[in-house]
Structure formats: C-alpha cells, structure tokens
Amino acid sequence: MGMNSGANIDLATAVWQRAGESADGESVEVAMLAEGHVGLRDGKDPDGPALIFTPSEWTAFVAGVQDGEFDRPE
Incomplete structure (x- = not known):
C-alpha cells in the first residue's frame, strides 16, 4: 500500500533494501522506484504503508538529513 500524492507507482x-539498523533493531527500508521515485517503509512492518517520495522531495529530504534538520535534541 503506498501513500502517494497522485503518483501511480506499483510497489x-x-x-526493498535495509537502510541500516539501530542498536535496538529498528530499521527502515528504501526502494528505488519508477520515474526516480523513492519508497520508504518500516522494516518491521513490510506489509504496512510506504511513503513515496518524488525525486525532488527525496532530494530535499536527503539535504535535510545531511544538514541535521531531523537530529534529535541533546
């Protein structure tokens, strides 16, 4: 099941590939999809919903991660 904004992407x-794993076993999975879209889902729930990013959304998301926009406060 995809949560996309009008994109007709077949999942x-x-x-799907694991993006990494934390010390407590939590993980996310990513998939490179048609037309440059990128899928992201919870590795513990592969049958659950997936977020679908357009190429520009993914670029903005990755830039935010690299800039520390989503870092937890210390």
Whole structure:
C-alpha cells in the first residue's frame, strides 16, 4: 500500500533494501522506484504503508538529513 500524492507507482515489484539498523533493531527500508521515485517503509512492518517520495522531495529530504534538520535534541 503506498501513500502517494497522485503518483501511480506499483510497489509489487519493488526491491526493498535495509537502510541500516539501530542498536535496538529498528530499521527502515528504501526502494528505488519508477520515474526516480523513492519508497520508504518500516522494516518491521513490510506489509504496512510506504511513503513515496518524488525525486525532488527525496532530494530535499536527503539535504535535510545531511544538514541535521531531523537530529534529535541533546
């Protein structure tokens, strides 16, 4: 099941890869999809919903991660 904004992306053939794993076993999975879209889902719930990013949304998300925009406060 995809949560996308009008994009007609088929997740049935997506190849999901773990993005990493934390010390407590939490992980996310990513898939490179058609037309440059990127899928992101909870690694513990592969049958659950997936977020679908357009290429520009993914670029903005990655830039935010690199800039520390999503870092937890210390």
